[in-house]
Amino acid sequence: MFQFLPINISQGLIAITPELFVMGLAFVVIIADLLLPLSKKRRILDLAAFGLVVALILSVPNIFQPAKYVFNNMLVVDPFSGFFKLIILGSAIFMLLMSRDYKPLPDNKIGEYSALVVLVTLGMMLMAGASDLLMLFLTIEFASIIFFILVGFLRQDVKSGEGAVKYFLLGAFSSAVFVYGASFLVGVTGASNFASIQQYISAHGVTPLFIVGLLLMLVGFGFKIALVPFHMWAPDAYEGAPTPVTAFLSVASKAAGVAVLVRTFISLLPENANVNLILGVMAAITMTVGNLVAITQNNVKRLLAYSGIAHVGYIMVGFIAYGVFGIEAVLIYTLAYLFTNMGAFAFAIAIYNKTGSDDIRDYAGMSLVNPLLSFVFFIFLISLAGVPPTAGFLGKLLVLAAAIDSGYIWLAIIGVLNSVVALYFYARIAYYMYFVEPKMKEPIKPSGALKLIMFVSLFMVLFICLFPQKIIEIAGQVSLILRTFNGL
Amino acid sequence: MILTLITFLPLLGALIILCLPKEKENLIRWFSAFITFVTMVLGFWVFFAFNRNTAEIQFVEKCTWIPAFNIKYFMGLDGLSVAMLVLTPLLSFLATVYSFNIKLRVKEYFFFFLLLETGMLGVFVALDFFLFYIFWEITLVPMYFLIGIWGGARKEYAAIKFFLYTLFGSVIMLLGILALYLNSTPPHTFDIIELSKGQPFTHTFQYIVYAALFIGFAIKVPVWPFHTWLPDAHVEAPTAVSVILAGVLLKMGTYGMLRISYTILPEATKYFAIPLLILAVINIVYGAFVAMAQTDLKKMIAYSSVNHMGYCLLGMAALTPIGLNGAIFQMVTHGVVTGALFFLVGVIYDRAHTREIAGFGGLMTKLPRYSGIMIVACLASLGLPGLAGFASEFMCFLGAFTSTINPQVFKIVTGIAVAGIVITAGYFLIMIQKVFLGPLNEKWKDLPDINARELVAIVPLVALMLLLGVLPYIAAGLSTESVTALLASLGVK
Numbered sequence: 001m002f003q004f005l006p007i008n009i010s011q012g013l014i015a016i017t018p019e020l021f022v023m024g025l026a027f028v029v030i031i032a033d034l035l036l037p038l039s040k041k042r043r044i045l046d047l048a049a050f051g052l053v054v055a056l057i058l059s060v061p062n063i064f065q066p067a068k069y070v071f072n073n074m075l076v077v078d079p080f081s082g083f084f085k086l087i088i089l090g091s092a093i094f095m096l097l098m099s100r101d102y103k104p105l106p107d108n109k110i111g112e113y114s115a116l117v118v119l120v121t122l123g124m125m126l127m128a129g130a131s132d133l134l135m136l137f138l139t140i141e142f143a144s145i146i147f148f149i150l151v152g153f154l155r156q157d158v159k160s161g162e163g164a165v166k167y168f169l170l171g172a173f174s175s176a177v178f179v180y181g182a183s184f185l186v187g188v189t190g191a192s193n194f195a196s197i198q199q200y201i202s203a204h205g206v207t208p209l210f211i212v213g214l215l216l217m218l219v220g221f222g223f224k225i226a227l228v229p230f231h232m233w234a235p236d237a238y239e240g241a242p243t244p245v246t247a248f249l250s251v252a253s254k255a256a257g258v259a260v261l262v263r264t265f266i267s268l269l270p271e272n273a274n275v276n277l278i279l280g281v282m283a284a285i286t287m288t289v290g291n292l293v294a295i296t297q298n299n300v301k302r303l304l305a306y307s308g309i310a311h312v313g314y315i316m317v318g319f320i321a322y323g324v325f326g327i328e329a330v331l332i333y334t335l336a337y338l339f340t341n342m343g344a345f346a347f348a349i350a351i352y353n354k355t356g357s358d359d360i361r362d363y364a365g366m367s368l369v370n371p372l373l374s375f376v377f378f379i380f381l382i383s384l385a386g387v388p389p390t391a392g393f394l395g396k397l398l399v400l401a402a403a404i405d406s407g408y409i410w411l412a413i414i415g416v417l418n419s420v421v422a423l424y425f426y427a428r429i430a431y432y433m434y435f436v437e438p439k440m441k442e443p444i445k446p447s448g449a450l451k452l453i454m455f456v457s458l459f460m461v462l463f464i465c466l467f468p469q470k471i472i473e474i475a476g477q478v479s480l481i482l483r484t485f486n487g488l
Numbered sequence: 489m490i491l492t493l494i495t496f497l498p499l500l501g502a503l504i505i506l507c508l509p510k511e512k513e514n515l516i517r518w519f520s521a522f523i524t525f526v527t528m529v530l531g532f533w534v535f536f537a538f539n540r541n542t543a544e545i546q547f548v549e550k551c552t553w554i555p556a557f558n559i560k561y562f563m564g565l566d567g568l569s570v571a572m573l574v575l576t577p578l579l580s581f582l583a584t585v586y587s588f589n590i591k592l593r594v595k596e597y598f599f600f601f602l603l604l605e606t607g608m609l610g611v612f613v614a615l616d617f618f619l620f621y622i623f624w625e626i627t628l629v630p631m632y633f634l635i636g637i638w639g640g641a642r643k644e645y646a647a648i649k650f651f652l653y654t655l656f657g658s659v660i661m662l663l664g665i666l667a668l669y670l671n672s673t674p675p676h677t678f679d680i681i682e683l684s685k686g687q688p689f690t691h692t693f694q695y696i697v698y699a700a701l702f703i704g705f706a707i708k709v710p711v712w713p714f715h716t717w718l719p720d721a722h723v724e725a726p727t728a729v730s731v732i733l734a735g736v737l738l739k740m741g742t743y744g745m746l747r748i749s750y751t752i753l754p755e756a757t758k759y760f761a762i763p764l765l766i767l768a769v770i771n772i773v774y775g776a777f778v779a780m781a782q783t784d785l786k787k788m789i790a791y792s793s794v795n796h797m798g799y800c801l802l803g804m805a806a807l808t809p810i811g812l813n814g815a816i817f818q819m820v821t822h823g824v825v826t827g828a829l830f831f832l833v834g835v836i837y838d839r840a841h842t843r844e845i846a847g848f849g850g851l852m853t854k855l856p857r858y859s860g861i862m863i864v865a866c867l868a869s870l871g872l873p874g875l876a877g878f879a880s881e882f883m884c885f886l887g888a889f890t891s892t893i894n895p896q897v898f899k900i901v902t903g904i905a906v907a908g909i910v911i912t913a914g915y916f917l918i919m920i921q922k923v924f925l926g927p928l929n930e931k932w933k934d935l936p937d938i939n940a941r942e943l944v945a946i947v948p949l950v951a952l953m954l955l956l957g958v959l960p961y962i963a964a965g966l967s968t969e970s971v972t973a974l975l976a977s978l979g980v981k
Binding site: 397413416420431 | 557593595622632633643660670
């Protein structure tokens with residue numbers, strides 16, 4: 001294959017087979033949109049989902065391969081990026097399945113919509129592997145711009161437009177700051193790819209200017225993952241966006257953001273730099289603000305937006321801890337968050353399809369008409385809150401263990417106190433479902449696709465907590481390779 | 489396999505109930521009763537099969553679970569836990585029988601109830617922290633729903649308060665557990681027994697971890713000043729759930745202290761004996777006074793739990809064989825006696841729809857059987873010799889009085905605590921007088937006496953009060969060897 005190309009290019013192309021496949025899929029989707037009649041357009045979603053399943057299978061070997069740079073150090077293919085690719089692809093597949101039954105999406109727009117989703121997936125997969133400042137910037141922009149469009153996809157809906165504009169303006173601003181920060185790094189080290197920067201640092205050490213540049217870049221990352229104080233866009237964008245996009249944004253976009261954040265800091269910053277304290281304070285503020293503001297939310301999408309902000313705070317705690325568990329905790333927490341959040345959003349859509357409302361007060365009495373589904377929803381909620389026996393608990397346990405292990409006891413304490421606050425607003429949803437006089441008279445009947453998402457997620461949420469051995473092993477291996485590859 | 493069977497049988501039952509049709513309410517009721525009955529029989533089997541002459545862990549089940557973190561599936565029983573493992577299924581069965589009168593959302597009720605039973609049993613048999621913590625938290629979820637759906641007027645408030653309060657305690661406890669794990673000799677372990685065998689924990693470390701664990705346990709017990717969730721939860725919960733709360737859930741706190749703090753953190757245990765003693769006395773005296781001030785019968789019983797768990801803490805603080813045995817025995821007798829009292833309050837509330845002590849009067853003439861049982865239970869609770877409460881409270885006091893930790897302080901403070909008994913007697917006798925004696929309040933002349941279902945739930949407990957009062961050795965002898973071993977490891981004479 002590719003023998004006509006220079007050897008390093010052909011090797012690179014082979015290494016990024018999943019990405020190439022997804023790119024091809026995007027074109028197939030666009031062509032299918034041209035060919036299919038209006039009545040069959042929803043099938044495009046299935047086509048895209050199926051294609052991404054294949055891409056998912058193609059990506060699996062990535063987590064077991066040794067790390068290597070490709071395309072002149074522009075990209076790195078390693079288990080760490082592989083792990084995040086799986087999370088991104090998994091959430092994209094769930095998201096497409098959810099979209100099938102999401103009524104506000106008009107049939108004639110499905111083709112564009114699917115193509116955009118596939119392309120944004122590609123962008124985020126590349127983000128996970130970016131190992132050059134230029135590549136990093138390009139992939140982040142690629143993914144962000146498509147997300148701006150997806151958030152504003154419901155053109156008739158004012159809120160959708162409002163969310164998109166806010167997201168876009170803040171996004172553009174933070175990108176500018178990011179590039180400014182990156183220019184410091186290039187200026188100091190004279191190189192833009194991570195391998196060369198590492199060499200420079202090990203030879204010359206870190207200068208204050210370098211740290212300033214990195215912190216400015218943090219603004220860009222912070223925006224992607226909705227770190228406080230760069231989170232202002234998130235609630236409006238989440239509320240306005242079509243719900244499947246909200247789910248996708250909250251899981252995949254965050255996962256990709258976490259991936260680049262972790263990789264950049266692990267690669268560029270020696271372990272003992274004082275930046276950790278700044279990150280720790282940000283993590284603490286992020287957890288606290290996210291949880292406290294979530295208490296007053298009545299819109300389920302806004303509520304999950306704020307709770308998502310809080311979860312990023314927890315992920316940051318694991319990352320700051322660097323220690324043996326640190327990266328492992330980040331990986332498992334992200335994986336747990338994928339299934340839990342996707343499950344919860346599947347419920348939000350099923351209920352919205354029935355009642356036309358995202359207000360949790362309209363969930364009143366759901367447990368009477370849908371006892372089983374309500375309880376499953378409740379399990380997702382306690383997983384978000386970190387109560388066993390759920391995946392969220394294992395994630396939180398590892399994050400806390402990582403924090404204590406590396407001496408950040410104050411962060412661990414703030415973390416657990418926050419989980420009590422978090423339980424309150426998750427239990428508030430249960431309060432409406434179980435304790436309040438019923439408003440819902442007829443049972444909601446989720447479609448097969450939504451049920452599939454709910455029960456696969458439920459299975460994984462319980463499985464990850466009760467039988468985590470294999471997953472912990474893989475996560476341990478992934479983080480080990482990432483650390484050794486970057487000389488830690 | 490017996491412990492796994494006992495623990496997960498109710499869970500299995502709960503899953504089967506999920507598959508039963510919602511309309512067949514009687515089938516669900518009888519099925520739940522059947523499951524809890526079998527669990528109870530297995531509990532009795534363990535009681536008889538348990539070897540009292542050794543401090544070794546018995547019925548051990550151990551296999552690797554998550555080797556990456558050295559987490560094991562480890563269950564076992566010793567003298568510290570066996571009594572609760574017998575009491576829990578017994579109370580669960582009786583509470584199930586009593587719950588036959590639940591009319592609302594029957595299927596969900598019994599589902600949550602059986603789930604709760606699994607959680608409670610698991611706490612008492614788990615010997616690996618990971619497993620222990622999962623069970624510990626599992627009890628919260630069904631309890632939240634049981635109070636919140638089937639509770640009284642302020643059920644939502646009580647349910648969320650219970651949930652948040654106890655979760656707060658358990659997450660702080662989780663930090664303590666993680667600290668123990670990370671500071672154990674490599675390979676790190678979550679094994680509670682392994683951790684109790686000479687780990688190199690410094691004194692300061694022990695004090696900090698003890699404090700973290702204590703917050704978790706103290707909220708459960710509840711130790712003053714962490715008791716404020718208890719009156720709300722107990723009063724608003726449906727009768728059977730109040731019984732379980734008082735009878736089993738509170739003991740998770742004292743059991744946790746004995747099993748974890750005492751065995752793993754010996755230095756801290758000795759260091760904090762005096763503070764624990766003082767808290768115990770506050771629990772006893774304060775609980776008794778507040779109980780006396782209550783006008784609501786159920787609230788009075790709820791505060792009497794604060795009072796009685798104080799005796800338990802007193803015995804634990806003493807660090808003497810008789811004190812610790814008394815504390816464990818007090819867990820059992822309090823479960824039996826207060827369980828019965830909550831049932832009895834439920835009986836009268838179901839009939840009169842009020843619990844105002846002042847609103848009754850002269851019920852003895854109208855409800856002779858009910859009154860007789862109630863008075864026996866009250867006397868057992870206030871510690872009348874010949875009934876269960878006396879034996880265990882006496883042991884706790886004797887233990888505290890003979891403590892060698894700091895004899896002067898212990899003697900003086902125990903002396904103050906004895907005054908608590910008088911107050912306890914006071915509020916029970918006042919209540920008996922107001923409710924059962926005197927002229928009959930005409931409002932209640934048509935009240936029916938206690939019925940068969942209620943008798944089935946209550947009479948076994950009354951029989952146990954008499955039996956344990958006359959032959960305390962049946963239950964108090966279970967823990968002797970384990971307590972001796974525990975004190976030896978603490979290095980207390």
